[in-house]
Amino acid sequence: MSFSERIYLPSILKGLAITFKHIFKKRETIFYPEQERPVSENWRGLHSLKRDEKGRERCTACGLCALACPAEAITMVAAERKKGEEGLYREEKYAAVYEINMLRCIFCGLCEEACPKEAIYLDGPIVEADYLRKDFIFGKDKLVEAPLKS
Amino acid sequence: MEYAFVLEKLILVTVIFLITLGIAAYSTLAERKIAGFIQGRVGPHRAGPWGMFQPLADGGKMFFKEEIIPAESNRFLFIAGPSLALLTASIGSAVIPWGRALTIGGRTIELQVTDINVGLLYIFGVVSLGVYGIMIGGWASNNKYSLMGAIRAASQNISYEIAMGLSIIALLMVTGTLSLKGIAAQQDGFWADGWFTWNVFKQPLSFLIFIVCAFAECNRTPFDLPESENELVAGYHTEYSGFKLGAFLFAEYINMFVSSAVMSTLYFGGYNFPFMHDLGLSENVVAILGVLALFAKIFFFIFFFMWIRWTIPRFRYDQLMNLGWKTLIPLAIANIVITGIWMTVKDLI
Amino acid sequence: MNLFYLIAFLSVFFSLLVIFSKNPVYSVLYLIITFFTFTIHYVLLNAQFLAIVNFIVYMGAIMVLFLFVLMLLNLNKDSEPLKSNIVKIAGVVAGMCLLVTLAGSVKALNVSDPLVLKNPDIGLVQNLGKVLFKDFLLPFEVSSILLLAAMVGAVLLAKKDPKKV
Numbered sequence: 001m002s003f004s005e006r007i008y009l010p011s012i013l014k015g016l017a018i019t020f021k022h023i024f025k026k027r028e029t030i031f032y033p034e035q036e037r038p039v040s041e042n043w044r045g046l047h048s049l050k051r052d053e054k055g056r057e058r059c060t061a062c063g064l065c066a067l068a069c070p071a072e073a074i075t076m077v078a079a080e081r082k083k084g085e086e087g088l089y090r091e092e093k094y095a096a097v098y099e100i101n102m103l104r105c106i107f108c109g110l111c112e113e114a115c116p117k118e119a120i121y122l123d124g125p126i127v128e129a130d131y132l133r134k135d136f137i138f139g140k141d142k143l144v145e146a147p148l149k150s
Numbered sequence: 151m152e153y154a155f156v157l158e159k160l161i162l163v164t165v166i167f168l169i170t171l172g173i174a175a176y177s178t179l180a181e182r183k184i185a186g187f188i189q190g191r192v193g194p195h196r197a198g199p200w201g202m203f204q205p206l207a208d209g210g211k212m213f214f215k216e217e218i219i220p221a222e223s224n225r226f227l228f229i230a231g232p233s234l235a236l237l238t239a240s241i242g243s244a245v246i247p248w249g250r251a252l253t254i255g256g257r258t259i260e261l262q263v264t265d266i267n268v269g270l271l272y273i274f275g276v277v278s279l280g281v282y283g284i285m286i287g288g289w290a291s292n293n294k295y296s297l298m299g300a301i302r303a304a305s306q307n308i309s310y311e312i313a314m315g316l317s318i319i320a321l322l323m324v325t326g327t328l329s330l331k332g333i334a335a336q337q338d339g340f341w342a343d344g345w346f347t348w349n350v351f352k353q354p355l356s357f358l359i360f361i362v363c364a365f366a367e368c369n370r371t372p373f374d375l376p377e378s379e380n381e382l383v384a385g386y387h388t389e390y391s392g393f394k395l396g397a398f399l400f401a402e403y404i405n406m407f408v409s410s411a412v413m414s415t416l417y418f419g420g421y422n423f424p425f426m427h428d429l430g431l432s433e434n435v436v437a438i439l440g441v442l443a444l445f446a447k448i449f450f451f452i453f454f455f456m457w458i459r460w461t462i463p464r465f466r467y468d469q470l471m472n473l474g475w476k477t478l479i480p481l482a483i484a485n486i487v488i489t490g491i492w493m494t495v496k497d498l499i
Numbered sequence: 500m501n502l503f504y505l506i507a508f509l510s511v512f513f514s515l516l517v518i519f520s521k522n523p524v525y526s527v528l529y530l531i532i533t534f535f536t537f538t539i540h541y542v543l544l545n546a547q548f549l550a551i552v553n554f555i556v557y558m559g560a561i562m563v564l565f566l567f568v569l570m571l572l573n574l575n576k577d578s579e580p581l582k583s584n585i586v587k588i589a590g591v592v593a594g595m596c597l598l599v600t601l602a603g604s605v606k607a608l609n610v611s612d613p614l615v616l617k618n619p620d621i622g623l624v625q626n627l628g629k630v631l632f633k634d635f636l637l638p639f640e641v642s643s644i645l646l647l648a649a650m651v652g653a654v655l656l657a658k659k660d661p662k663k664v
Contacts, residue, residue: 019457027187029186029190282531308564
């Protein structure tokens with residue numbers, strides 16, 4: 001090592017200069033709850049059960065998503081559409097109960113791929129934290145899209 | 151004893167103590183802010199504007215956390231450790247001259263708690279006591295990591311005290327007094343007799359050794375081996391929680407403040423600032439400006455402590471000991487010899 | 500004068516605690532307090548330099564090393580070697596001998612005149628330095644050589660010869 005390397009001071013000064021410059025650089029911080037980072041196109045977040053253009057639920061409770069799910073997070077109970085409910089459900093069979101356990105879900109997106117009716121998409125935000133395990137089982141109240149305003 | 155005198159000192163002590171606590175508290179915020187800035191972040195910003203209330207929130211958290219005393223520890227010494235650390239850290243500021251004397255209504259008020267004529271050695275003694283808090287706390291925890299941290303602290307402080315003392319001797323040869331008030335008064339203004347009056351320009355090597363030793367004595371990065379978390383969990387305060395942990399951390403920041411004040415006073419002219427006598431201001435205004443100048447210097451040094459912390463990685467233990475014993479002590483002795491020769495030659499001419 | 504008696508009482512009290520405490524770490528801590536009371540004595544005698552040097556060297560350095568060693572040894576009841584009765588009797592006899600010698604030498608002393616310092620400021624740094632470097636220059640330098648020799652000896656003892664090991 002040369003003398004200037006051995007006394008270590010020049011390299012300290014160089015380091016100090018670098019860190020000092022960083023003080024005036026642009027901050028990378030994103031103030032999360034107020035400001036959100038843009039997500040990529042193939043982002044997979046919270047599931048949503050879609051409605052069609054008339055505001056009817058698309059899901060027909062075929063169970064392909066539950067079958068495709070590697071984490072076995074999806075359970076559903078199917079029911080038959082009654083007379084007068086045509087405005088609510090698109091198909092003759094619909095999911096009376098549709099639950100996803102968010103603690104089991106690995107957000108792989110296989111349910112989205114398996115769905116023949118284009119009824120489920122993983123296009124929501126990050127699933128929020130909670131205190132109790134039971135609160136992570138999301139039912140239709142949290143999953144189904146808001147009804148169309150007309 | 152005059153009552154006015156006692157009252158005056160009492161007020162001064164209280165004010166200095168409160169300022170010390172305030173600065174130490176806000177140093178914790180400043181440290182996190184500066185860490186954030188250097189790393190391209192913003193640091194704490196949620197508690198109040200720019201995170202101004204963060205120290206209060208931290209203090210509140212420390213108070214309300216559970217205090218754990220390990221079952222096999224030595225209960226009395228476990229509590230005595232952090233108390234001693236806090237005590238020794240805060241008594242160091244007693245001999246620092248905060249400014250020129252104020253004159254109010256014919257009364258001269260010294261802005262220094264006490265001017266003992268061995269003031270510099272007093273600071274030295276207080277610094278050397280500082281290690282007891284860490285040692286006692288670390289030993290009483292009955293934990294291997296704590297003990298290792300305590301032992302590291304002890305050997306590090308003793309090693310660097312020697313280099314620190316030797317570096318000061320060269321400075322004392324120039325100043326010829328041990329009183330901090332005298333040293334500050336000698337550095338009057340900025341320029342006199344064709345050279346700077348501030349001691350850093352007279353004894354640059356001494357200052358360099360002193361500041362390195364000050365880092366080591368305060369257990370600050372790059373010499374924070376007593377609490378190096380990747381080897382010793384948290385070093386001497388592994389077993390501490392709640393307010394006792396807070397006391398240890400607080401003591402570190404108070405030490406930083408006091409050593410910044412000592413460095414400003416010894417080497418950077420203390421309360422003196424350039425052109426202080428040429429502005430045509432009254433003595434009292436100059437004194438108050440001097441206090442502000444001293445605090446500006448102290449803040450710079452505190453910033454420097456933090457700046458170094460986020461720049462230089464931690465030393466290895468053998469590197470620390472080599473630097474202390476094989477580099478700084480010989481350098482300090484050489485500095486004494488050079489200063490002696492220079493003073494003799496100057497007298498001859 | 501009352502202050503002197505208070506401090507003197509504290510010195511004796513804490514030095515007794517040094518002997519009587521069972522835990523060696525407590526002993527060292529009491530010894531530190533004892534040295535602190537000595538520092539106060541020096542301040543009362545207007546020997547500021549001596550006081551502060553006592554403070555730095557004894558309390559700040561030597562006692563730290565004592566504590567350092569004792570913490571590493573971790574002495575407690577289990578690791579303390581058993582002492583045979585012969586050792587205890589020998590200890591008592593030696594202690595008594597010391598007591599007798601001390602008592603005899605105290606008795607042989609005359610009561611000195613109340614100490615009157617010619618120069619009450621002799622303990623201040625400047626005056627002490629002048630005395631040391633003018634009147635007592637030779638003893639001062641000789642003692643420094645003694646310390647140097649001790650240091651060299653310690654280094655020699657600690658440093659093993661790699662060829663012999």
